[in-house]
Amino acid sequence: IYNWDTDHPSVTECLEGLAYVMKMLGKYSESAKYYEKALKTREQRCSTSDPLLPTAINNLGSVYRLQGNYTEARELYEKSLALRTGLFGQFHLDVAASLESLGELFQDTGDYPVANEYFEGALKIRELLCGPDHPQVASTYNNLANLYFDSV
Numbered sequence: 384i385y386n387w388d389t390d391h392p393s394v395t396e397c398l399e400g401l402a403y404v405m406k407m408l409g410k411y412s413e414s415a416k417y418y419e420k421a422l423k424t425r426e427q428r429c430s431t432s433d434p435l436l437p438t439a440i441n442n443l444g445s446v447y448r449l450q451g452n453y454t455e456a457r458e459l460y461e462k463s464l465a466l467r468t469g470l471f472g473q474f475h476l477d478v479a480a481s482l483e484s485l486g487e488l489f490q491d492t493g494d495y496p497v498a499n500e501y502f503e504g505a506l507k508i509r510e511l512l513c514g515p516d517h518p519q520v521a522s523t524y525n526n527l528a529n530l531y532f533d534s535v
Contacts (some may be wrong), residue, residue: 418443437466479508495534
């Protein structure tokens, strides 16, 4: 039996895993609790140069979005995007993931022109880095198609 404190990195990873499972099961309140605890630990133990920190921030934002807490989700998504852009520069797949998260948020709130801008930004990065036939590019095209469908 391991004697880990609750702030151990492995415990944080387990919390994130539980949060993900709860999110996939539609248990958003439980998911948010796990993601909040994991994020708190990452903020205490990680520097802003740790790429796991913006991922944890984005993950919590995704649950808030699914709960309809759009203001909180947007704040977290924008923070994650700023950290990722600072860490990796403008053209990185993690930056594209943050842009796509923001696109989904604005699509959910009915602000289709802004959602389109974020999806197009993600698409540009993914096409540049992965090539036109990559599954991430196809996924972004699918998000754009869903956006166009929602907007008519």
